[in-house]
Amino acid sequence: MSIAGSQKSKKTTWIKKYSFLLMLFPALLLYSIFILYPFFNSIYISLFKWSGVGPITDFVGLDNYIKWLTEPPYSTMFYRALGHNVIVFIINVIFSVFFGMLVAFLLSQKIKGSNFYKTIFFMPHTFSLAVVAFLWGLLLNPQWGIVNNLLKSIGLGKFALPWLGNEHTALLVIILIGLWHSLGFPILVFLSAIIGIPQSLIEAAIVDGANTRTIFSKIVMPLLIPPMLTISVLTFIGSFGTFELIFLLEGAEAGPFYSTDVLGTLFYRTAFGGMGSTASGMGLGAALATIMVILIIPFSILSVWFQTKKNVEY
Amino acid sequence: MVYAGKGFRVKWILIHLFLIVYAITVIYPTIIVILNAFKSNQEIFNKPYGLPSHFSLKNFTAAWDEANFSVYFKNSVFVSIASVLLVLLLSSMAAYVLARFKFKGNFVIYFIFLLGLMLPLRLAIIPLYLIIRDLHLLDTFTGLILVYVASGLSFSIFILYTFFKNIPNELLEAARMEGANAFQIYYKIMLPLVRPALSTVAIFNFMSYWNDFFFPYILMSSPEKFTIPVGIASFFGEYTTDWSLLFAGLSISIIPVIIVFFIMSKQFIQGLTAGAIK
Numbered sequence: 001m002s003i004a005g006s007q008k009s010k011k012t013t014w015i016k017k018y019s020f021l022l023m024l025f026p027a028l029l030l031y032s033i034f035i036l037y038p039f040f041n042s043i044y045i046s047l048f049k050w051s052g053v054g055p056i057t058d059f060v061g062l063d064n065y066i067k068w069l070t071e072p073p074y075s076t077m078f079y080r081a082l083g084h085n086v087i088v089f090i091i092n093v094i095f096s097v098f099f100g101m102l103v104a105f106l107l108s109q110k111i112k113g114s115n116f117y118k119t120i121f122f123m124p125h126t127f128s129l130a131v132v133a134f135l136w137g138l139l140l141n142p143q144w145g146i147v148n149n150l151l152k153s154i155g156l157g158k159f160a161l162p163w164l165g166n167e168h169t170a171l172l173v174i175i176l177i178g179l180w181h182s183l184g185f186p187i188l189v190f191l192s193a194i195i196g197i198p199q200s201l202i203e204a205a206i207v208d209g210a211n212t213r214t215i216f217s218k219i220v221m222p223l224l225i226p227p228m229l230t231i232s233v234l235t236f237i238g239s240f241g242t243f244e245l246i247f248l249l250e251g252a253e254a255g256p257f258y259s260t261d262v263l264g265t266l267f268y269r270t271a272f273g274g275m276g277s278t279a280s281g282m283g284l285g286a287a288l289a290t291i292m293v294i295l296i297i298p299f300s301i302l303s304v305w306f307q308t309k310k311n312v313e314y
Numbered sequence: 315m316v317y318a319g320k321g322f323r324v325k326w327i328l329i330h331l332f333l334i335v336y337a338i339t340v341i342y343p344t345i346i347v348i349l350n351a352f353k354s355n356q357e358i359f360n361k362p363y364g365l366p367s368h369f370s371l372k373n374f375t376a377a378w379d380e381a382n383f384s385v386y387f388k389n390s391v392f393v394s395i396a397s398v399l400l401v402l403l404l405s406s407m408a409a410y411v412l413a414r415f416k417f418k419g420n421f422v423i424y425f426i427f428l429l430g431l432m433l434p435l436r437l438a439i440i441p442l443y444l445i446i447r448d449l450h451l452l453d454t455f456t457g458l459i460l461v462y463v464a465s466g467l468s469f470s471i472f473i474l475y476t477f478f479k480n481i482p483n484e485l486l487e488a489a490r491m492e493g494a495n496a497f498q499i500y501y502k503i504m505l506p507l508v509r510p511a512l513s514t515v516a517i518f519n520f521m522s523y524w525n526d527f528f529f530p531y532i533l534m535s536s537p538e539k540f541t542i543p544v545g546i547a548s549f550f551g552e553y554t555t556d557w558s559l560l561f562a563g564l565s566i567s568i569i570p571v572i573i574v575f576f577i578m579s580k581q582f583i584q585g586l587t588a589g590a591i592k
């Protein structure tokens with residue numbers, strides 16, 4: 001009797017003691033089903049030849065990966081798309097870092113209306129990429145589009161091209177549209193870093209007789225390296241995940257003539273758009289997704305590391 | 315910066331000139347879209363830049379009623395708000411437990427949640443699509459909301475965890491002495507204390523749900539369940555040459571965002587750059 005009683009109370013105290021875990025459970029459950037499981041399952045599917053219907057039985061090992069990396073036509077598509085991602089990244093990172101830093105530096109000069117400028121520059125960042133895509137699609141319309149109209153009216157009519165329909169300009173124009181949307185972000189990151197530089201440090205340097213160049217190279221520059229790294233890493237992740245603008249402006253085929261095809265559109269086509277006679281879309285798609293995860297993950301780890309470091313300092 | 319010579323003034327003029335030109339490239343396209351939404355097709359073709367000859371709301375009502383924008387708008391509001399409320403509840407409870415209780419596996423679980431910050435979920439869309447299909451949640455708001463909540467957990471827990479960690483112990487001890495249980499402490503003491511972090515998390519998640527094109531595009535198939543980004547894509551496919559309607563549709567999508575952004579720009583900027591800025 002007494003033993004049973006003590007067992008019972010032990011049990012209830014145990015339940016009481018760990019009842020807080022109930023509050024963790026819903027988040028953990030959703031996270032496991034909709035985030036963790038899909039990632040592991042994606043790797044599993046990538047080892048099979050599977051069209052998406054019927055049971056997954058046709059195990060092919062690393063075949064899907066080998067196809068993407070070495071066998072045409074898959075490898076041709078893969079490297080072309082990868083090359084476009086690299087171009088997207090290079091142009092984006094140059095603009096985000098240098099233009100972003102320049103604008104942030106100007107805004108930090110205690111100018112009138114700097115808050116207003118800041119708000120304006122950030123505004124497009126709050127628009128959906130779908131909205132941005134169609135907004136620029138309309139403005140660049142070759143028949144009557146405002147951009148070409150403007151070029152004609154200032155005597156540059158010969159530059160009135162079908163910007164998005166020309167294989168030499170389409171990718172570049174889409175990159176610029178993306179920058180129009182996103183540049184406010186690096187500007188703000190650099191601005192907060194510049195404002196965060198202690199004024200006393202600079203004053204002390206002036207007292208010690210340092211000139212502007214020394215102050216910039218010895219004090220300002222080193223303090224700007226962390227935000228430069230943050231922006232570069234985030235730009236890398238963004239550039240290798242780019243999809244919406246190209247998909248919405250150039251379609252799943254990333255025209256004209258695949259001149260805007262990136263890994264994101266190639267992945268979409270493989271998984272959902274059908275790749276012709278091979279009928280192994282899902283397996284191939286999952287393999288491509290895994291390759292992309294492997295490409296992106298070192299940079300994701302860096303970005304999370306930067307963030308956690310900041311929080312600890314804070 | 316005490317001196318004010320001639321070179322000094324020229325410098326300021328150049329700075330402003332540069333900033334104004336950049337501001338115009340940002341604002342002008344947006345204004346053009348809104349102005350053209352008031353014009354007829356004929357007028358858009360003939361004078362695309364100027365002010366409309368008269369401000370008629372005809373295009374707006376046409377886009378709102380006939381072209382289903384009222385439905386897309388309502389869906390976006392519902393899905394975004396429901397997802398934000400759920401993600402706030404689940405992530406704050408989880409972050410509270412992870413930050414304030416010692417138990418086996420505590421840190422491992424936190425680390426697993428952090429992993430989600432590194433994995434771009436859309437790359438796992440194939441299995442995710444299959445799970446949603448097998449749960450019979452394709453083309454349902456429930457399916458979309460569950461995906462959104464799951465995808466917002468990592469970031470939200472990450473931000474809230476630090477805030478919960480920094481709350482002094484004395485407060486908790488006092489509440490515990492009075493016999494409050496874990497949930498009561500969370501609800502009555504902890505949540506009010508992390509309110510600034512909750513608003514950051516809410517804005518960040520709300521904007522990513524409101525603007526997302528990818529997941530509803532893959533998961534939803536009936537037009538009456540589209541959110542604005544997917545709705546606008548189908549709308550542009552349907553009315554390819556009805557420019558006045560297209561401009562009106564775009565304007566309906568951006569005007570509310572612009573208004574809310576300008577009213578709460580400080581909170582927005584803080585929310586959307588959280589993580590990247592200390």
